[in-house]
Amino acid sequence: MKNLIQERFQLPTFPIIQAPMAGTFTPPSFIATVCEAGALGTLGAGYLNPEDLRAQIQEIKKLTQKPFAVNLFIPTPVHLDQKKIEESKKILARYHAELGITAEPKLNWDEKLFEKQFQVVLEEKVPVFSFAFGSLSADKMQTLQAQGVFIIGTATSLEEGLFLEKIGCDAIAAQGAEAGGHRGSFLDxxxxxxxxxxxxxxxxxxxQIPVLAAGGIVDGNDVREAKKWGAQGVQVGTAFLVCKESTAAPEFKKRLLTNSSGSTILTKAFSGRWARGVSNRFMQEMKSFEEDLPDYPLQNSLTQVLRKYATEKGLSDFMSLWAGTGVGRLKELSIRELIKQLTA
Ligand SMILES: Cc1cc2nc3c(=O)[nH]c(=O)nc-3n(C[C@H](O)[C@H](O)[C@H](O)COP(=O)(O)O)c2cc1C
Incomplete structure (x- = not known):
C-alpha cells in the first residue's frame, strides 16, 4: 500500500514524526536535525509569543530546506471560577513558602495569543500545521488549505477522528492513553x-486519511507494531526528549532515564488539563484537589512561577515531567541514532 505521508514529504523511510513538545526542549537546531535525519520535525509552539514563534520558524528554515511542522494549542473557553482560583492560589502559596519563592502565584495568560500565533504561521507559510486541544474553524482550515499546508489534527477517540476528517484534516495523530504530555481531547x-x-x-x-500512532513508541519494534495496526506513521515524543541534543532540564532527563516503567500517571495538578508525566511529590500531594482546580490555562498560569523555579533549581518534585509510558525503556541517543533505531 502507498504511504501518503512518506510520498508527500519524500521521507526515506516509514514516517517518523517528532512530536510537538511545547516548552524549552527542542530548539530550532533540534527540529532541523530531525528533518535532516529523515524524519519530520515539529516545533511545539503552543506557549511561544508571536515574535519568538516567527524567529524560531525562520531559524529552522535557515538550517534546513526539508519540510517541518508547527503545532499550536486551540484555545478553549475560559471559565473564571474565582473560588477555585483563590483556593488554588492558597495551596500553591504553601509550596512557594516552603521553597522560599517570593513571587506569588498569579493569573497571566493572553486570550488573543492563538490568533496572533496563527497569523505568524500563515505569514511564514509553514509546510505542515498540527493542532491539539480543539478544532480549527472553517475559515482557518480554508486559509491553510489555500496555502497548500498539510494539516494534522489530534484525536483521542474515534468520534474525534471522524470529526477531524470531516473538517478537512489531511492526517490524524491518534493519541493513545500511553502518550506523554497533555491529552489532546476536545469533544464534549x-x-x-x-x-x-x-x-x-x-x-x-x-x-480515508492517514493515521499516525502516538503514545509509548520508543523503538523499532514499536514502529513495526504500529505499521501492523494500519498507521501510516508514528508520532514520537518522549524518546526524543532524552536525546543528547534535547535541551530538557538535566534533572528532567535524569528522571526519564532512571525511572522504571509504570512510573507515569495522569494529573491535572500542573495545568488544569489532564496530562501524563512521571509521578512526583507535587502530583501525589495535589491528587485530592484535582477536581477542584481551575481549568486550563488558568491553573497552568498559576503554577508557572513554581515550575520555572523548580526547573532553574533542578527540583524535579515540582517540575511537570511530561512523559509517556515508554519511560523505563528509554536510552540517551543522538537524534540520528534514535531515528535509525526507530526505522531499523
Ligand atoms: C514534554 C511533552 C510535551 C508535549 N507537548 C505537546 C504539544 O505542545 N502539542 C501537542 O499536540 N502534543 C504535545 N505532546 C504530546 C505529543 O504530541 C504526543 O502525543 C506524545 O508525545 C506521544 O507519546 P510519547 O511521548 O509516549 O511518545 C507533548 C508530549 C510531551 C512528552
Whole structure:
C-alpha cells in the first residue's frame, strides 16, 4: 500500500514524526536535525509569543530546506471560577513558602495569543500545521488549505477522528492513553483513555486519511507494531526528549532515564488539563484537589512561577515531567541514532 505521508514529504523511510513538545526542549537546531535525519520535525509552539514563534520558524528554515511542522494549542473557553482560583492560589502559596519563592502565584495568560500565533504561521507559510486541544474553524482550515499546508489534527477517540476528517484534516495523530504530555481531547468535555493500538485500529477502519500512532513508541519494534495496526506513521515524543541534543532540564532527563516503567500517571495538578508525566511529590500531594482546580490555562498560569523555579533549581518534585509510558525503556541517543533505531 502507498504511504501518503512518506510520498508527500519524500521521507526515506516509514514516517517518523517528532512530536510537538511545547516548552524549552527542542530548539530550532533540534527540529532541523530531525528533518535532516529523515524524519519530520515539529516545533511545539503552543506557549511561544508571536515574535519568538516567527524567529524560531525562520531559524529552522535557515538550517534546513526539508519540510517541518508547527503545532499550536486551540484555545478553549475560559471559565473564571474565582473560588477555585483563590483556593488554588492558597495551596500553591504553601509550596512557594516552603521553597522560599517570593513571587506569588498569579493569573497571566493572553486570550488573543492563538490568533496572533496563527497569523505568524500563515505569514511564514509553514509546510505542515498540527493542532491539539480543539478544532480549527472553517475559515482557518480554508486559509491553510489555500496555502497548500498539510494539516494534522489530534484525536483521542474515534468520534474525534471522524470529526477531524470531516473538517478537512489531511492526517490524524491518534493519541493513545500511553502518550506523554497533555491529552489532546476536545469533544464534549470528555478525556478518553483508549490504548494506542485500539485507537489507531478504530480510526484506520473508519477514515480515508492517514493515521499516525502516538503514545509509548520508543523503538523499532514499536514502529513495526504500529505499521501492523494500519498507521501510516508514528508520532514520537518522549524518546526524543532524552536525546543528547534535547535541551530538557538535566534533572528532567535524569528522571526519564532512571525511572522504571509504570512510573507515569495522569494529573491535572500542573495545568488544569489532564496530562501524563512521571509521578512526583507535587502530583501525589495535589491528587485530592484535582477536581477542584481551575481549568486550563488558568491553573497552568498559576503554577508557572513554581515550575520555572523548580526547573532553574533542578527540583524535579515540582517540575511537570511530561512523559509517556515508554519511560523505563528509554536510552540517551543522538537524534540520528534514535531515528535509525526507530526505522531499523
Ligand atoms: C514534554 C511533552 C510535551 C508535549 N507537548 C505537546 C504539544 O505542545 N502539542 C501537542 O499536540 N502534543 C504535545 N505532546 C504530546 C505529543 O504530541 C504526543 O502525543 C506524545 O508525545 C506521544 O507519546 P510519547 O511521548 O509516549 O511518545 C507533548 C508530549 C510531551 C512528552
Amino acid at each position: 468535555g470528555k478525556f478518553p483513555l483508549i490504548p494506542v493500538q485500539e485507537l489507531v485500529e478504530q480510526i484506520v477502519d473508519n477514515v
